[in-house]
Amino acid sequence: HFAAQAVMSGAMNVCVAGGVEVMSKVPIGANIMDGLKAGHGLPFDASGIAENFPGQPLGSQFEGAEL
Numbered sequence: 001h002f003a004a005q006a007v008m009s010g011a012m013n014v015c016v017a018g019g020v021e022v023m024s025k026v027p028i029g030a031n032i033m034d035g036l037k038a039g040h041g042l043p044f045d046a047s048g049i050a051e052n053f054p055g056q057p058l059g060s061q062f063e064g065a066e067l
Helices: 002-009 030-037 047-052 061-065
Strands: none
Touching: none
16 A cells, blocks of 8 residues: 555555565455355356356366466
8 A cells, every 4th residue: 555655656666565464363264154144145156257257167266276
C-alpha cells in the first residue's frame, strides 16, 4: 500500500514491496464449513462452476498447488 502511494504521488519512481499472509490460525476447510452452515452447499457440487467451465474437472487446492 505504501509503495503504491509513493509511486502514485511521484515521490518514488520504483518501489519494492512485499507481504506476508499467516494462515496458521485458520483450519483447512474452514471456508467450506462456513459455506455449508450458510446453506451454500459444497463447492465441488457447484452447478454454476460446471456451467461456466464445461468439461473442466473440479480439483482441490492441494492438487492445484502441485501443478
